[in-house]
Amino acid sequence: MIPYGRQSIGQAEIDAVVEVLRGEKLTQGPKIAEFERTLAAQIQAPFVAAVCNGTAALHLACLALGLKAGDLLWTTPISFVASANCGLYCGAQVDFVDIDPATRNICIKKLAAKLHLAKKGGRLPKILVAVHFAGLPCDMAAIAELAREYGVYVVEDAAHALGSEYRGRPIGSCQYSDVTTFSFHPVKTIATGEGGALSCGTEDLWQRIKCLATHGIERDGARFTHHQKQPWYYEQQLLGYNYRLTDIQAALGIVQLQRLKEFVERRRYLVDRYNRHFTNLSLVLPSEYAHVRSAWHIYVVEISPELRDTLIAQLQSRQIASNVHYYPIHLQPYYRYLGFAEGDFPLAESYAQRALTLPLYPDLTDEQQDMVIDTVVNFL
Numbered sequence: 001m002i003p004y005g006r007q008s009i010g011q012a013e014i015d016a017v018v019e020v021l022r023g024e025k026l027t028q029g030p031k032i033a034e035f036e037r038t039l040a041a042q043i044q045a046p047f048v049a050a051v052c053n054g055t056a057a058l059h060l061a062c063l064a065l066g067l068k069a070g071d072l073l074w075t076t077p078i079s080f081v082a083s084a085n086c087g088l089y090c091g092a093q094v095d096f097v098d099i100d101p102a103t104r105n106i107c108i109k110k111l112a113a114k115l116h117l118a119k120k121g122g123r124l125p126k127i128l129v130a131v132h133f134a135g136l137p138c139d140m141a142a143i144a145e146l147a148r149e150y151g152v153y154v155v156e157d158a159a160h161a162l163g164s165e166y167r168g169r170p171i172g173s174c175q176y177s178d179v180t181t182f183s184f185h186p187v188k189t190i191a192t193g194e195g196g197a198l199s200c201g202t203e204d205l206w207q208r209i210k211c212l213a214t215h216g217i218e219r220d221g222a223r224f225t226h227h228q229k230q231p232w233y234y235e236q237q238l239l240g241y242n243y244r245l246t247d248i249q250a251a252l253g254i255v256q257l258q259r260l261k262e263f264v265e266r267r268r269y270l271v272d273r274y275n276r277h278f279t280n281l282s283l284v285l286p287s288e289y290a291h292v293r294s295a296w297h298i299y300v301v302e303i304s305p306e307l308r309d310t311l312i313a314q315l316q317s318r319q320i321a322s323n324v325h326y327y328p329i330h331l332q333p334y335y336r337y338l339g340f341a342e343g344d345f346p347l348a349e350s351y352a353q354r355a356l357t358l359p360l361y362p363d364l365t366d367e368q369q370d371m372v373i374d375t376v377v378n379f380l
């Protein structure tokens, strides 16, 4: 079976993991800081904190920015549910802004209009989670300008966008946001099993995130509330969680990061190849726009809804998996129960009826991709 996405693991990764297993520390050892430094250098971020998964990273971003009951978080309906759930975890309310069909990202015009109305109604969001869907960066300069005007924090959900670039700088540099979050789930750009990270621009925020990721416990004597000097003493100062990454995972991540460039190049090559073979078919293809470079986490085409399920079955019969990214979050039963309904975000809903994700990952061979291409071309 050709999956829609999967990890690429070589001998160097296996060796790195075995080395940790033979060593002293499986968790809270030296590999975490090394992974954080390596990632920070790659994404040109001032501060990085590694955590146990991308969802925990989003939760910590919201907590560290002070999101709480009575607050509001906005995001896009076309994302994984975690982009919205992180707001609910903090007791906040969640709302959405419809997408721009050209980029499938949050629509800047709709965002501006909704912020304008929200200000009039006295109900501005505290946080906007901007998702770089499929790896294609949102127009961060425009988002940052609106966020400044309305006093909204910006969290970039870059689970799809490790290795992507916006205006010549890597996603994660936080030039246009308060925090950026990543996921290292095996289908994402690099894999650590489960895994995630946050990057941010200030040491204060980073301290807070690190503290919240380990129960809210402070071990730095300079930051204690009580002036205890005993070496065994620590203070729980916040209500945090155990959201740590292990050294086993960090060791895997360090080797994967060394291959990031290779992964992104291969993904871009495969996307280009798909696009060239599909140009004259009745499909909407993914494309970039000025000043962005996508690491292409997934390859999503749009096809007429009447044909989609038949094509999915056709692919399946040839041992090719496909997928849909995403069924709109606001139409999930849990969100319908919160009050959302069909018709709330029509562009997202119409996109979701046509979206089809085809296999894309670095180890997908040209021959395997040819099989996918042939199946689609013959079908249409």
Ligand SMILES: *Cc1c(COP(=O)(O)O)cnc(C)c1O
Binding pocket: 053, 054, 055, 056, 079, 080, 082, 083, 131, 157, 159, 160, 182, 183, 184, 185, 194, 195, 196
């Ligand atoms: C994968 C993903 C997440 C969550 O990451 P996990 O590591 O699986 O918790 C969050 N947001 C988006 C957009 C994702 O694709």
